[in-house]
Amino acid sequence: MGMTYVQKLLARACGKTSVAVGDIVEPEVSMAMSHENGALVINQFEEIFRGIGREARVWNPDRIAIIFDHRVPAETAKTGSNQKKVREFVAAQGIGKFHDIRGDVGGICHQILPENGYVRPGYVVVGTDSHTTTHGALGAFAFGIGSTEMASVWTLGTILNIEVPGTIRVNVTGRFPEHVYPKDLILHLIGKLTAEGANFKVIEFGGETIRRMSTSGRLVLCNMAVEAGATGGVVPPDAETLRYLRDEAGVTEAIDVFGPDEGAVYDQTLSIDVSRLEPQIACPHRVDNVKPIKEVVGKKVHQVVIGSCTNGRLDDIEAAAKILKGRKVAAGTRMLVFPASWRVFADALKRGYIGDLVEAGVVLCNSGCGPCLGIHQGALGDNETALATTNRNFKGRMGNPNAEVYLSSAAVAAASAITGVISDPREGK
Amino acid sequence: MQDNIRGRAYVLGDDVDTDQIIPAHYLTYNPAIPEERRMFGVYALSGVPAARAGLPEGRRPFVPEGGEPGEYRIVVGGRNFGCGSSREHAPLALDEAGVEAVIAESYARIFFRNSVNGGYLIPFETPTRLVGEIRTGDDVELDVREHRLTNHTTGRRYELSPLGDILPILEAGDIFAYARAAGTLK
Numbered sequence: 001m002g003m004t005y006v007q008k009l010l011a012r013a014c015g016k017t018s019v020a021v022g023d024i025v026e027p028e029v030s031m032a033m034s035h036e037n038g039a040l041v042i043n044q045f046e047e048i049f050r051g052i053g054r055e056a057r058v059w060n061p062d063r064i065a066i067i068f069d070h071r072v073p074a075e076t077a078k079t080g081s082n083q084k085k086v087r088e089f090v091a092a093q094g095i096g097k098f099h100d101i102r103g104d105v106g107g108i109c110h111q112i113l114p115e116n117g118y119v120r121p122g123y124v125v126v127g128t129d130s131h132t133t134t135h136g137a138l139g140a141f142a143f144g145i146g147s148t149e150m151a152s153v154w155t156l157g158t159i160l161n162i163e164v165p166g167t168i169r170v171n172v173t174g175r176f177p178e179h180v181y182p183k184d185l186i187l188h189l190i191g192k193l194t195a196e197g198a199n200f201k202v203i204e205f206g207g208e209t210i211r212r213m214s215t216s217g218r219l220v221l222c223n224m225a226v227e228a229g230a231t232g233g234v235v236p237p238d239a240e241t242l243r244y245l246r247d248e249a250g251v252t253e254a255i256d257v258f259g260p261d262e263g264a265v266y267d268q269t270l271s272i273d274v275s276r277l278e279p280q281i282a283c284p285h286r287v288d289n290v291k292p293i294k295e296v297v298g299k300k301v302h303q304v305v306i307g308s309c310t311n312g313r314l315d316d317i318e319a320a321a322k323i324l325k326g327r328k329v330a331a332g333t334r335m336l337v338f339p340a341s342w343r344v345f346a347d348a349l350k351r352g353y354i355g356d357l358v359e360a361g362v363v364l365c366n367s368g369c370g371p372c373l374g375i376h377q378g379a380l381g382d383n384e385t386a387l388a389t390t391n392r393n394f395k396g397r398m399g400n401p402n403a404e405v406y407l408s409s410a411a412v413a414a415a416s417a418i419t420g421v422i423s424d425p426r427e428g429k
Numbered sequence: 430m431q432d433n434i435r436g437r438a439y440v441l442g443d444d445v446d447t448d449q450i451i452p453a454h455y456l457t458y459n460p461a462i463p464e465e466r467r468m469f470g471v472y473a474l475s476g477v478p479a480a481r482a483g484l485p486e487g488r489r490p491f492v493p494e495g496g497e498p499g500e501y502r503i504v505v506g507g508r509n510f511g512c513g514s515s516r517e518h519a520p521l522a523l524d525e526a527g528v529e530a531v532i533a534e535s536y537a538r539i540f541f542r543n544s545v546n547g548g549y550l551i552p553f554e555t556p557t558r559l560v561g562e563i564r565t566g567d568d569v570e571l572d573v574r575e576h577r578l579t580n581h582t583t584g585r586r587y588e589l590s591p592l593g594d595i596l597p598i599l600e601a602g603d604i605f606a607y608a609r610a611a612g613t614l615k
Contacts (some may be wrong), residue, residue, distance in 0.1 A: 024594050026613075040517065043461040048605055048614070078457045130515040130539055146517035146543035152604050156613060160604055163594060195444060196509035200538050229509065231538050286444065375453050394513060396448045396476050 002263030004167040005236045006141045006202045013124045013141075021267075023164045030123035030140070032153045033065045035109050037128050039082045042089050044151035058093050059157035065097035065118055066090055067109035072101045072368040075376040107341025107367045110134040110223060110309035114215070115343055117249035121237035122256040126150065126159055131309050131391065133226045137218035138245065139237035139257075141202070144226065165231045166267040167202045168193075172209040174275030179425040181319070182217035183311055183389065183409040186224045187280035189272065191290030199229035201267060204260065209274055210235055215244035216313045223310045224391050227287040236260060279412050279424060284404035285395040293412060293424050302384040304329075304417040305398075306410050307338025307365070308372040311389035314347050316410035321353035323414035323425060329361035330420030335413075336363050336378050338370045362417075374399030387416050430551070430599045434529045435570040436502025438563050438580075439491055440484040441477060443507035447540065449476040450511065450519040460521055469518055470498040470525030483565040491526065498526035503569050506533035507560045510552075511540025520549035530571055532578060532589060534558060545595045548603030553578075554590040562587070 003011065003018060011019045013027035034041055049056035058064055066086060074080035083101075090098045099105055099112050106112075110131055113119050121139030125132060128150045135142035145159070153159055170189060176182075189203075203225045210218065218235045225233025235241070236259040245251040279293040306312065306320050317339065329335045337357055339345040345367060348354050358364055371378025372390040379399030380386055386398055386405045393405035406422065415425035455472045458465040474482070474491035483489025492498045504523060510533035511519060520543050523531070530551040531544070544552045551573060559578075563569065567582040576589040592599060601607035608614035 037456075037516075040460065043459075051605075052615070076457065082457075082459075128515055130513065132515075144515040144539050146515060146539065146546060148517060148547040148604055149542065152546075152608060152614075156608065158613075160608060160611075160613065161594065161598060195512055196535055196537070199509065199535060229512065229537055373453055375456075392513065394446045394448045395478060396452055399454075401452075401476065401478075 001265060002261030004264045004266065005204055005234055005260040006167060006232065007164060008258060008260065009122055009141050010164055012122060019164045021164050021166045024161055025164055026158045026160050027124050028158050029063065029126055029153050031063055031065060031113070031118055031125045032150060033067070033109055033113060033125065033127035033132065034150060035067050035129060036070045036079070036082060036086065037147060038066050038086045040147040041128060041150045041154065042085065044148055045154050048151060048155055058095070058154045061094045062096065063157070064095050064154065065113060066095060067099040067112045068101050068106070069108045070369045070373055071376050072106070072366065103342050105342065107343065108309045108312065108369060111313065111340035111344065114138060114219065115249055115341060117245055117251040120245065120251065120255055121241060122258070124159065126153055130226050131223050133230060133233045134219050134223040134309060136222040136225070136232050136234035137215060139235065139241055141232055141234065143232045163200070165200055165202045167204050168198055168268045168270065169204050169206065169266040171207040171269065171271045172205065172274060173207050173271065174209060174273040176274050177277065179411045180274065180277050180279060181409040181411065182213060182220040184277055184280040185272065185274055186221045187282050187290045187407065188277060190224060190228045190288050191280070192270070193228040195227065195286060195288040196229040198225065201230055203228065203230045203233045205233065205235045211238060211240070214315070215240060216315050220310055227391060279409060281412070281422065282393055282407035284393055284406065287391070287393060287407065293422070296406065296422050297424055299406070299422040300385060301333055301387045301416055301420065301422060303378070303380060303386040304333060304335040304413050305338070305371050305378060305386060305388035305390060306413050307336070307340065307370060308390040309340060310391040311410050312338055312340035312344065314344050316389060317344065317348045317353050319410045320414035321356040323411060324360040324362070324418065325356040327360055327418050329417045333417055333420040334363065335361065335417040336365055336371060338365045339367045342367050371398050387413055387422060389413050430573060431529065432573050433570065434502055434573065437500055438503045438505050438565060438567045438569045439501035440505045440560055440563055440565045441507070442481050442484060442560060444509045444512055445477065445506050446513035447511060447516050447519040448513055450474055451516065451522040452476040456516060456518055460518070467525060469522035470527070473498060473522035473526040484560060485564060489565055502527060502529050503571060504528050504531045505559050505563050506531060507558065508534045510536050512537040515539045517543045517547055520544040520547060524549035532559060545598050546604040551599060553592070555587065556590055557587065559587060
């Protein structure tokens, strides 16, 4: 029987010729990623070794990446001390893929891994972050795990007792209309599948539209696959994957390219034609509460946010800058932009986008998770409404349970910042 | 793994996300320090909107304002329990609050696996909806081996789904004990 992409990938990672959906496997891990919550992993990791009376050493320091992004720069002494502890651990263990709080190589983990070539097709990637699904965009089977499980990965180099997931295949056809983006596609899909529609499954994206889509767009799709409950999202590697890894991520080693079998068996197959797709909005307080923009146009917004691991890349900032150039953010509305990495920031600066945004009244913030997590900056006031290009709008997100968050593409966010109400960028003058 | 769990039930609805289970601003507490670890229990389920806290009536906080956790041993939820972030503090918080098992119609994978891997609680799936059947405060008893729930308050019994692939980890205690038992971790 034919295998899906992730089945084939897991079979290879386990040294088997095939695996069946539902099999319990223990594959080797190619990349293990943590952010500040690496501090928790360290606690558990050191405890294991205390238990067996050996010196605590990670299985392979080259296969571990640690990126500070959730609370950068530290917002409290406690966070600062936590980060210090991780820094000391990284140095002691010789972990080279460490991205500290820096304006050259820093940024959000889900942007840092791709842009540094840390993720390749065929990889098993685990991360102590739910949006680890992002890395499926480069042909990896990538999923979020907890800190206990990560401590076990750091020790053994394998991930224990995981089920081979079934796959939902999504075939995408058509060309995106102007001002409609991969974000609109994934919001539309989450609305169709619901927040649990893909639980314990993988969403495999394919079709002519995906083949034409940049890696940046694919990262958006896979990033939000988890919002439909998926264990992972994946785009089987193709020419664009190779272009990105060679030209943008500087990978020079051989890259393993394979696809799903012709006769792969899927749990469900969906077809979406994007040529008639409209901008989509996820309304409070559920990511699957998705509506076409016309149903929410006119809603007053107090804060507009562009950034995060979902939509803080160069093409998002470009879309926003083009809309905002020579215009002004409305009085009574504030707009924050958080680039996904400092490399993104540098590129946007070179192209003049940052200047256009700041002139329009945008507050440019440092790369990091910032207001998406909502702990550390950009918190909403009571009864305020935000429109954000981030990935979650749960109650309490963006720092205030008495506020609400709508989710959209960067183009919708920028158009709405000018008017102060949710606005359709297709109607912008 | 305990074979039998009896205590009061606390009932929640669908899509209880990890921000509701433990809001992000409490994540700076360090679980390795006992006096900070207990704070996760104090703030467990503090992000649940009041109207949905302690069904069917609601407005029944899991931990009373200024009070101590520990009143409930079994949490009953609806669909997609534990969706959202990968924070392991979510099952840890329920554990610290005295919860031994969650019974829900379906789970988000990371929460489900975290519950088991860290040895925090037993995540049972129920093929029938128990929200509405069971009321917050009911005296319930879980037969873990027979995957059966008895509501002593109403006298009704419910068959739950078998634990399946996670059973060996639950029996070992947590993922490390499982690895030791399997000879993977020496």
